[in-house]
Amino acid sequence: MAARLSRTASGMHFVGPRASFGASDVDIVGGRKMNRVHRRILFGASPLLVSLLLGPSALVAQDTRDPEAILAAKEWVTPPPEIAEAAMAPRYLNVTLNSVSPDKQWFIHEIGDGPVTMDRFSRPFDELGGLFIDDAANRVRNLTIRTNIGINVISSADGSEVQVDVPRGSRISNTSWSPDGSHLAFFVHTDQATHIYVADPASGDSRQVTRSPVLATLVTTFEWTADGEEIATILVPSERSGRPVLIGAPTGPQVKQTEDGENMLRTYASLMATPQDEMLLEWHATGQLATIDVESREVTEIGDPAMIYSFDFSPTGEHTRTVLLQKPFSYIVPVRSFGRVEQIWDREGTVLAELDVTEMNTGLGDNRPAAPGVSGSDGDPDKRQVAWREDGAGLTFLQQEESDEEEDADSDESAESSDHVMLWAPPFNEDSQYSLYSHESRIQSHRFSADYGILFFRTSQRGNVGEYAVDLGDPDTRYTLIEYDSDDFYANPGSLVMAGGRVGGGGRGGGGGSAGVVETSSDGANVFLYGTSYNEDPAAEGPTTFLDKIEIRTGEAQRIYESDNNNQYERISAILDVDAERFVVSRESPTEIAQSHLITGAQRTQLTDNIDYTPDLTNAPRQRFVVERPDGFRFLVNVTLPPGYTPGERLPAMFWFYPREYEDQESYDERGRTYNINAHPNFGTRSIEYLVRLGYAVVEPDAPIVGKAGQMNNNYQHDLRNNLAAVIDELDERGIIDRKRLGLGGHSYGAFGTANAMVHTPFFKAGIAGDGNYNRTFTPLSFQSERRIFWDAKEVYLGMSPFVYANNLTGALLMYHGLHDQNVGTAPDHSPRLFHALNGLGKKAAMYLYPFEDHGPATEETILDLWARWTAWLDVHLADEDLTITEQQDGH
Numbered sequence: 091m092a093a094r095l096s097r098t099a100s101g102m103h104f105v106g107p108r109a110s111f112g113a114s115d116v117d118i119v120g121g122r123k124m125n126r127v128h129r130r131i132l133f134g135a136s137p138l139l140v141s142l143l144l145g146p147s148a149l150v151a152q153d154t155r156d157p158e159a160i161l162a163a164k165e166w167v168t169p170p171p172e173i174a175e176a177a178m179a180p181r182y183l184n185v186t187l188n189s190v191s192p193d194k195q196w197f198i199h200e201i202g203d204g205p206v207t208m209d210r211f212s213r214p215f216d217e218l219g220g221l222f223i224d225d226a227a228n229r230v231r232n233l234t235i236r237t238n239i240g241i242n243v244i245s246s247a248d249g250s251e252v253q254v255d256v257p258r259g260s261r262i263s264n265t266s267w268s269p270d271g272s273h274l275a276f277f278v279h280t281d282q283a284t285h286i287y288v289a290d291p292a293s294g295d296s297r298q299v300t301r302s303p304v305l306a307t308l309v310t311t312f313e314w315t316a317d318g319e320e321i322a323t324i325l326v327p328s329e330r331s332g333r334p335v336l337i338g339a340p341t342g343p344q345v346k347q348t349e350d351g352e353n354m355l356r357t358y359a360s361l362m363a364t365p366q367d368e369m370l371l372e373w374h375a376t377g378q379l380a381t382i383d384v385e386s387r388e389v390t391e392i393g394d395p396a397m398i399y400s401f402d403f404s405p406t407g408e409h410t411r412t413v414l415l416q417k418p419f420s421y422i423v424p425v426r427s428f429g430r431v432e433q434i435w436d437r438e439g440t441v442l443a444e445l446d447v448t449e450m451n452t453g454l455g456d457n458r459p460a461a462p463g464v465s466g467s468d469g470d471p472d473k474r475q476v477a478w479r480e481d482g483a484g485l486t487f488l489q490q491e492e493s494d495e496e497e498d499a500d501s502d503e504s505a506e507s508s509d510h511v512m513l514w515a516p517p518f519n520e521d522s523q524y525s526l527y528s529h530e531s532r533i534q535s536h537r538f539s540a541d542y543g544i545l546f547f548r549t550s551q552r553g554n555v556g557e558y559a560v561d562l563g564d565p566d567t568r569y570t571l572i573e574y575d576s577d578d579f580y581a582n583p584g585s586l587v588m589a590g591g592r593v594g595g596g597g598r599g600g601g602g603g604s605a606g607v608v609e610t611s612s613d614g615a616n617v618f619l620y621g622t623s624y625n626e627d628p629a630a631e632g633p634t635t636f637l638d639k640i641e642i643r644t645g646e647a648q649r650i651y652e653s654d655n656n657n658q659y660e661r662i663s664a665i666l667d668v669d670a671e672r673f674v675v676s677r678e679s680p681t682e683i684a685q686s687h688l689i690t691g692a693q694r695t696q697l698t699d700n701i702d703y704t705p706d707l708t709n710a711p712r713q714r715f716v717v718e719r720p721d722g723f724r725f726l727v728n729v730t731l732p733p734g735y736t737p738g739e740r741l742p743a744m745f746w747f748y749p750r751e752y753e754d755q756e757s758y759d760e761r762g763r764t765y766n767i768n769a770h771p772n773f774g775t776r777s778i779e780y781l782v783r784l785g786y787a788v789v790e791p792d793a794p795i796v797g798k799a800g801q802m803n804n805n806y807q808h809d810l811r812n813n814l815a816a817v818i819d820e821l822d823e824r825g826i827i828d829r830k831r832l833g834l835g836g837h838s839y840g841a842f843g844t845a846n847a848m849v850h851t852p853f854f855k856a857g858i859a860g861d862g863n864y865n866r867t868f869t870p871l872s873f874q875s876e877r878r879i880f881w882d883a884k885e886v887y888l889g890m891s892p893f894v895y896a897n898n899l900t901g902a903l904l905m906y907h908g909l910h911d912q913n914v915g916t917a918p919d920h921s922p923r924l925f926h927a928l929n930g931l932g933k934k935a936a937m938y939l940y941p942f943e944d945h946g947p948a949t950e951e952t953i954l955d956l957w958a959r960w961t962a963w964l965d966v967h968l969a970d971e972d973l974t975i976t977e978q979q980d981g982h
Contacts, residue, residue, distance in 0.1 A: 393439020584621025
């Protein structure tokens with residue numbers, strides 16, 4: 091590999107050199123050898139993580155063999171070292187090269203330092219209608235708790251790295267290339283403010299370009315202008331008033347009133363509640379749109395301060411699409427559902443035109459607001475896929491003619507309504523809108539060639555999908571690129587590749603960059619389709635990826651790249667030169683972690699040195715098999731066994747699952763078509779497979795709930811019980827499990843399933859349920875895929891509520907919940923109410939409520955604490971009478 095570049099500079103923080111595990115790369119710290127990886131982690135790691143890496147001598151004295159003491163502890167506790175090491179492994183140092191510069195010379199890698207620590211996570215913030223704002227730094231809380239601390243720029247030629255200067259102790263986000271790739275810009279987040287920095291990728295030198303702090307509350311990004319000379323952002327207004335302060339006693343109660351009609355809202359967390367909240371939101375949201383000259387740092391203010399929800403500058407820098415948040419505010423829906431208006435402004439902030447008005451969505455009629463964990467159902471806008479043309483001509487969008495005809499129920503398109511590809515040119519009045527192309531039915535997406543001479547558009551009608559090209563100089567002639575049946579999954583033609591070098595996931599049709607520019611050959615005669623082909627038996631043969639060259643005028647296809655799927659999986663992550671067939675690919679296998687390679691013809695150059703930090707888990711014995719329920723329904727089970735497992739040895743087992751709904755066997759089988767037998771195992775901070783290090787068999791079964799459309803949950807308890815019984819019987823027959831020592835767990839809907847299984851079956855001695863809902867009467871207006879309301883399906887709602895059957899709990903249930911859970915349907919009060927019931931019924935239970943955590947643990951302290959209590963819980967309830975699982979593993 092090429093030498094890695096490094097530099098030093100006073101007052102700047104640098105990410106350390108590339109990690110390796112060579113024998114010469116060790117130091118002695120506290121009597122324990124450390125390699126470069128450990129040194130890099132320890133450079134910015136928390137004291138807790140440092141103590142774990144340095145070994146037991148660095149830990150506060152704690153008897154890890156006393157599970158009862160761990161479960162009762164009122165302070166943070168840590169799990170066995172083999173679990174802590176796996177959970178805290180620095181996988182965030184690995185990189186996939188896909189963020190390529192416009193000149194195709196560099197890639198960006200934002201470097202992390204592991205899970206956020208509680209001292210930063212617990213900093214004060216304002217909670218306003220689902221918007222969480224770090225008041226001290228004028229930004230959303232998510233930017234404050236970022237885990238990225240540095241930037242590496244990686245050469246596309248040889249993988250050599252340049253470390254970008256960033257201020258010591260800061261956090262980094264939003265790294266983006268200038269239009270020509272000569273510079274990169276990024277947010278720097280300190281305790282007091284957010285600023286924009288610009289860096290030279292060749293040297294790594296950086297400098298601050300904002301004099302005034304950025305206001306990153308509603309808008310959390312910035313933009314380069316097309317010439318690369320300016321950056322547009324939202325600044326804290328220069329004459330901003332002080333923060334609104336509530337003085338004196340409350341002036342009245344909190345008030346909510348119903349509206350006329352059926353308001354089918356989800357159960358939102360963190361809604362606004364008082365006039366004080368409204369004042370505070372307006373103060374936080376009001377910012378100054380401005381451009382900043384990158385060289386001189388001169389600021390040009392655009393318009394007056396306003397509640398700017400988003401902005402999008404034209405390539406010329408002369409106009410901007412500006413979306414403003416509108417009053418009145420609401421106490422029943424979050425900020426994302428408030429009213430907005432989209433306008434076109436000039437450089438002085440003068441409103442030239444109104445693009446769209448979005449009314450506040452309070453859930454009336456067929457409109458359901460989006461929420462954490464669920465999508466919404468807003469109406470279709472009049473102007474669709476609005477975007478600036480990169481040639482500076484103005485805005486492009488789709489607009490369908492109004493029709494009096496009813497829509498064909500079997501089609502995505504209106505029966506007799508033409509659709510138009512429009513151009514709206516400056517000065518953006520009624521006389522400057524033009525139809526560039528008209529199609530007899532609805533257009534699904536549209537894109538252009540780089541010179542905007544060719545239009546590419548996609549249609550979909552009754553499952554028939556087509557990608558077409560039209561020379562706008564001869565719009566009556568249409569060229570067919572591909573046509574296919576969307577129901578034919580295995581006839582995947584791929585997606586159009588967009589300009590810029592990035593490649594999507596290889597899905598079916600469409601491609602990214604709606605209204606953007608398509609990648610063409612240098613002569614403009616060809617486009618390219620990238621896709622993934624799956625075998626009808628994915629357990630026997632892994633997927634392949636491909637890149638096809640398509641001649642625009644004939645549709646003739648030539649395959650220029652196809653991956654090898656012989657015990658490996660390879661995909662293109664970036665296109666550097668499509669004519670020269672020069673690509674960067676990511677290649678992995680079941681035993682080899684993904685590495686990025688440069689392909690130039692037959693030559694391959696490895697660009698990354700990613701590390702598998704848990705090779706024992708990667709190579710742990712695995713079984714994947716089908717089980718059949720008594721009703722004949724067949725589903726998959728994945729089992730991971732301890733390294734060195736001896737066939738026939740019966741082990742205590744931990745099940746981890748997440749029930750899902752299906753209409754029939756076919757719809758279930760369809761979900762497994764994209765299984766990749768050649769993928770490298772993917773681990774995170776909460777991967778339940780880590781328990782194999784303690785001697786458990788880890789069982790991850792599918793949990794299909796099957797029934798007629800809209801009525802699947804009529805069979806919830808029946809299918810839940812039969813699924814688990816079939817899995818246990820099969821594992822018992824295979825001699826894998828000790829069926830008297832079984833645990834079950836899950837998160838969110840998996841926690842809900844866990845509690846249900848423990849009140850409706852006798853199979854499990856221990857349960858672990860996180861961030862769950864245990865009483866469906868708290869979500870009476872639908873949940874998950876259930877669309878009936880409580881009053882139309884009372885028996886279903888009550889039958890699926892483990893709270894109702896808490897008296898039937900078998901085994902012992904551990905519950906954990908984030909006290910700031912924002913997910914709809916899993917409010918933090920679910921766990922205390924079920925615990926209260928179990929406590930009153932004399933059942934075995936424990937509950938751990940984690941401060942500031944959302945729907946899933948984020949902080950280092952919480953993650954380690956959870957693992958400590960999980961393993962202690964299993965030690966107590968699944969161990970042999972004489973020894974805990976941990977003691978058995980240690981040979982006692």
